[in-house]
Structures are given as C-alpha cells and as structure tokens.
Amino acid sequence: MIYRGGEKFDMSKKISEVSMGLWLAEHPILKEKSRSIREKYLGFLFCYTPPGRSRLTDSLLALYRKRILEDETFDPVPNPSIKGLFKYRFALYMDIWFLNAFGDREQAQYLLRELETKAGLAGIYKKKLRFLYERLYVRDNGVRFPRVEPLIDLWQKNNAFFQLPVRKIAFTANMSSGKSTLINALVGKKVNKSQSIACTAKLHYIWNKPFEDGFSAEDDNVLNLDADYMTLMTDDEGNKSSKITVGTYFRLMCGEPGPLCLLDTPGVNSALDEAHRKITKNAMAKGDFDRLVYVVNADGAIATNDEHAYMTYLAQNLGKEPIIFAVNKLDCFRAGEDSVSESLKGIREDIRKLGFENAVVCPVSAYAGYLAKKALYDGGLEEDEQDELDVMRRIFRRKDYDLSVYYPREAAEAGRQAAEAQTDPDRQKYFQLLCNCGILPLEYILTKK
Ligand SMILES: Nc1nc2c(ncn2[C@@H]2O[C@H](COP(=O)(O)OP(=O)(O)OP(=O)(O)O)[C@@H](O)[C@H]2O)c(=O)[nH]1
Ligand SMILES: [Mg+2]
Incomplete structure (x- = not known):
C-alpha cells in the first residue's frame, strides 16, 4: 500500500482536480434524519474550511451543501465544537482534511492542531484524532475506525491514483468522423456532444477518476463537481478560453489503467469556423499528449483534399510517433458491396504513402x-x-464483421477473454459486441502499460 500521501502534489502539473474521487454518495451523514444535526455538521465543516480558500474548496463546499441539505446556498453557522456531532467526528475530520489538505501534510498538521485546540475534545479523543491523521498521512498504524473504514479506503485509492504517472491521449480528425462518439464509447458515458454537423468547438480534456463516485465534474468557466447531462452538453459562453475539463470514472473493460486524459479536439475542416482548425492545430503543434489517435471516417470519402493536407501535416510533424488510426463507422459497411479487409488494406497503404512509419490501424x-x-x-x-x-448486434455477430481479428493478437485475446469471463448471458452478449466492434481491443491498446 502506498503511504506517500504527505508529499505535496502539484495538482496543476499532474492530474486535474476534476479527477478527485468523492465519497459523498455514501457519506455517513446522509443517513442522519435530523436536519438540525445535518446543519450542525456543515457548521463544523465550514468553521475549519472557510469559503474563499480555493476554487476547488468552494466547489466542494457547494456540493456538500447540495448533497447534505439539498440547498447549495445554505449559509451554515460556523461552529468549532464537536458537541452534538460526536458520532460523526471521524467523517468530519476526514472531510476537513479532504477539502483543505488532500496531498498536503503540512496543511493537514495545521488543521490537526486547530482541531485539538478548538473542537473541545477530551485527551483520549485527541489521541484517536492523531491516530487517524497518522493513518491518512503517514503510515498504517494498525488503528481501525469502523465507521469510516470505507471512506479511508476511498481516500487511499485517491492517494495511490494521484501518485501515478498520467497518460494523455489526443484524438484528432476531420469533423464528423466520430472523435467525440469514440471518446464517449471508451468512457462508457456521454460526456461529449456528438452530432452530424460540426459540433466540438473547444479542446475537451476528459479525465478519469480512481473509482465510480457517481459524480461527473466539469470545469467550463464554473467548476461544477456535479455536472448534469445538460451542463456537460452545453458550452458555457462565459468561458473565454479554448479549453473545457471534465472528470468522471471511465467504464473500461480491461482493468484499471491509472490516470488517463482523453483530449477531444474540434474537427479541422469546418468551413464555417476557422477557429476550430486553429485550436486543434495549436494543440497538435504543442504536442502535450503521449499518444495520438487519428479517427478516419470509413463511411465517407477517405482522403479528401483537406483531409489529405492535414494528414500530410501530421505525418511531417509527428509521423515517426506510433499514431493509432481508428477507422470508424464500420457498421456502415454493407456486405457484398464492401469488404472490410480490402478497405483496411487500402487505408493502410494510403497511410504508409503519406509518411506515417509506425501506424497502427484499428477498425x-x-x-x-x-x-x-x-x-x-x-x-x-x-x-x-x-x-x-x-x-x-446482428452486424457484428457475422464472422466477416468481427473487427477484433484485425488487431494485434494480445489485444484481440484480451477482448475475447473479457467477453468469455462474463457469466450473465446478457452481459456476455454486450461484451461480445464490444469485442467484435473493436472497442475492447482498442481499449487494450490505449491503456496497456
Ligand atoms: N453509424 C455510425 N455513426 C457514427 C459512428 N461514430 C459516430 N457516428 C455519427 O457520426 C456523427 C458525427 O459524430 P461525432 O462524434 O460528433 O464526430 P466528431 O468527429 O466529434 O465531429 P466534430 O466534433 O464536429 O469534429 C454523429 O451523428 C454520430 O452519431 C459509428 O461508429 N457508426
Ligand atoms: Mg466532436
């Protein structure tokens, strides 16, 4: 187990704060029937977490008010004393440290001293408070806290996750080739708009979380830690930057990949909006990603003039990198008229001629x-x-439409094994579809170490 939680994380350089897994869906205070105790809980939390500390803390405080009292604007009376809240003391300490000092041992120590002096705890309870601090920030001292063990488990999952290196994967292509749909398929949730007209207008950084906490966060002018579907699908006009950040747990089938960031970009050939091309080209030139996925629309005319120009640009600048070409919309192929293997052969040839040396083609x-x-x-x-x-399901049950066969053997095998491991027949049929339509093997390629 990793106990390096005391070291200060530089969140701006590493994982985005929208990646923090929350425990608010399972919080012990949600079982409390008395509204006045819930209000008191917030009063204690606010006393040690004054608003205005940081943008993240303010968003967390808003979310705590929303979940605990169903009122984001409730103004709690700050109260330093644990009196009347004794039953919830460990959850409170953890919330205070989480909101103010996650990954910051110095700040946590300061808060520990504040609690020791102001909360009105008798000596023996101060000792327990210290043990909890030690368990979260220093080492596993063997002391157990039955009421909050599930929370400690989530704390440690967050902690371990934030120590890991980040992998950033960028997706680029012409408009409407299916970049956003592909990201939604990988994430397993609709986090990006997708439609038949040019629609992605900004860089969308989609971060995963260490566990499913039931919340999707979005930073689009306002940092909203509980963004609903409409919020995710609508660009905030107040955001003058070209960037939107989202955090949610990814429903990946091939195990836990560690911190991932999928970068969705606007299509480069929008005739109506030259700004789209500029945003994406700048992101490509900056190269702040570890992997690049180019999404080819197999349903359209491949290599139209402007697509050709963009691919040539990429080949010249990034052509030596192992770029992944996701050949999309293969469900649109019609048996008899099109042959999947012939088309893929043609695409491979075109890609090679354009100057990509290490391309991997993934239908x-x-x-x-x-x-x-x-x-x-x-x-x-x-x-x-x-x-x-x-x-x-009908299309991808056919043998000549099993796209997993075009993948490297271990990727196809990982997909097949994941499908075979399902005991529930319904789950198995969807896993089978995920494998045959290429998503499972592609997940494997994108997330393998
Ligand atoms: N049949 C089929 N349609 C798809 C597939 N993937 C995407 N589409 C459709 O293609 C259209 C464009 O998809 P998007 O995901 O918005 O494409 P995009 O590349 O993000 O487009 P821009 O953001 O405008 O650059 C939508 O109507 C999708 O439903 C696919 O695998 N099969
Ligand atoms: Mg898009």
Whole structure:
C-alpha cells in the first residue's frame, strides 16, 4: 500500500482536480434524519474550511451543501465544537482534511492542531484524532475506525491514483468522423456532444477518476463537481478560453489503467469556423499528449483534399510517433458491396504513402461500442437506440464483421477473454459486441502499460 500521501502534489502539473474521487454518495451523514444535526455538521465543516480558500474548496463546499441539505446556498453557522456531532467526528475530520489538505501534510498538521485546540475534545479523543491523521498521512498504524473504514479506503485509492504517472491521449480528425462518439464509447458515458454537423468547438480534456463516485465534474468557466447531462452538453459562453475539463470514472473493460486524459479536439475542416482548425492545430503543434489517435471516417470519402493536407501535416510533424488510426463507422459497411479487409488494406497503404512509419490501424464502430456500454451500465435505451443496438448486434455477430481479428493478437485475446469471463448471458452478449466492434481491443491498446 502506498503511504506517500504527505508529499505535496502539484495538482496543476499532474492530474486535474476534476479527477478527485468523492465519497459523498455514501457519506455517513446522509443517513442522519435530523436536519438540525445535518446543519450542525456543515457548521463544523465550514468553521475549519472557510469559503474563499480555493476554487476547488468552494466547489466542494457547494456540493456538500447540495448533497447534505439539498440547498447549495445554505449559509451554515460556523461552529468549532464537536458537541452534538460526536458520532460523526471521524467523517468530519476526514472531510476537513479532504477539502483543505488532500496531498498536503503540512496543511493537514495545521488543521490537526486547530482541531485539538478548538473542537473541545477530551485527551483520549485527541489521541484517536492523531491516530487517524497518522493513518491518512503517514503510515498504517494498525488503528481501525469502523465507521469510516470505507471512506479511508476511498481516500487511499485517491492517494495511490494521484501518485501515478498520467497518460494523455489526443484524438484528432476531420469533423464528423466520430472523435467525440469514440471518446464517449471508451468512457462508457456521454460526456461529449456528438452530432452530424460540426459540433466540438473547444479542446475537451476528459479525465478519469480512481473509482465510480457517481459524480461527473466539469470545469467550463464554473467548476461544477456535479455536472448534469445538460451542463456537460452545453458550452458555457462565459468561458473565454479554448479549453473545457471534465472528470468522471471511465467504464473500461480491461482493468484499471491509472490516470488517463482523453483530449477531444474540434474537427479541422469546418468551413464555417476557422477557429476550430486553429485550436486543434495549436494543440497538435504543442504536442502535450503521449499518444495520438487519428479517427478516419470509413463511411465517407477517405482522403479528401483537406483531409489529405492535414494528414500530410501530421505525418511531417509527428509521423515517426506510433499514431493509432481508428477507422470508424464500420457498421456502415454493407456486405457484398464492401469488404472490410480490402478497405483496411487500402487505408493502410494510403497511410504508409503519406509518411506515417509506425501506424497502427484499428477498425471500430464507435457508435456500436457506445450503445453496448449504455445497455450494460444504464439500461433504459430509447426505442430507436434499442433498434440500432439490435442492428449492431446482428452486424457484428457475422464472422466477416468481427473487427477484433484485425488487431494485434494480445489485444484481440484480451477482448475475447473479457467477453468469455462474463457469466450473465446478457452481459456476455454486450461484451461480445464490444469485442467484435473493436472497442475492447482498442481499449487494450490505449491503456496497456
Ligand atoms: N453509424 C455510425 N455513426 C457514427 C459512428 N461514430 C459516430 N457516428 C455519427 O457520426 C456523427 C458525427 O459524430 P461525432 O462524434 O460528433 O464526430 P466528431 O468527429 O466529434 O465531429 P466534430 O466534433 O464536429 O469534429 C454523429 O451523428 C454520430 O452519431 C459509428 O461508429 N457508426
Ligand atoms: Mg466532436
């Protein structure tokens, strides 16, 4: 177990703060029936967490008010004493450290002293407070805290996650080739707008969280730690930068990958909006990513003039890197008229001629993958989505449409094994679709160490 939580993380350089996993869905105070005790809880929390400390702390305080009292604007009376809240003391200490001093031992020590002097604790309880501090920030001292052990477990998951190196994967292409849909399919949730007209207008940094906490965070002018669907789908006009950041748990099938950031970019060929091209080209020139995925629309005319120009630009600047070409929309191929293997052969040849030396070609149907994960996790598909999912299942059950065969052996094998490991027949059929439509093997390629 990693106990390096005392070292100060530089959150601005490493993982985004939207990646922090929260424990508010399972918080002990949510079982409390008395509103006045809930208010008191917030009064104690606010006393040691004064508003205005940082943007993150203020957003957390807003979320705590929303979850605990269903009132984001409630103004608690700051109260330093633990009296009346004794039952919740360990959760309170943890909240105070989490909101003010996650990854910052010095600040945590300062708060420890504040609590020791102001909370009105008898000697023996001060000792327990110190033991909890030690357990979170120094080492496993063997002391157990039954009421908050699940929270400590989540704290340590966060802690371990924030120590790991980040992998950033950028997605680029012409408009409407399916970049955003592919990211939604990988994440297993709709975090990006996708539609048939040019739609992504900014750089979207999508970060994963160490565990599913039930919240999606978005930093788009306002830092909202509980962004609903509409918030995620709407760009805030007050955001004058070209960047939006999102944090959510990724529903990946090939295990836990550690910190990941998927960068969605605007299509480069929007005739209506020259700004889109500039934003994406700047991001490509900056090269702040470890991997690049180029999404080819297999349904359209491949290598139109402007696509050709952009690919040549990439080949000249990044051509020696191992770029992944995700050939998308293969569900649109019609048996008899098109051959998947012939088309892939042609695309491989075009890519080579353009000057990409280490390209990996990965055929997918992002939309099939997105629907399969939606059915697996959320259920309740709309009627037309259910129809489309049925069609996808029929298409990708056919042997000549099993896209996993075009992947490196270990990636295809990982996908197959994940499907075979499912005991529930419903789950197995969706896993099978995820494997055959290329999403599972692509996940493997993108996340393997
Ligand atoms: N049939 C099918 N349609 C897809 C697939 N992937 C994406 N689409 C559709 O293609 C259209 C464009 O998808 P987006 O994900 O918005 O494409 P994009 O590359 O992000 O587009 P921009 O943000 O405008 O650059 C949408 O209508 C998607 O539903 C796929 O695998 N199969
Ligand atoms: Mg898009």
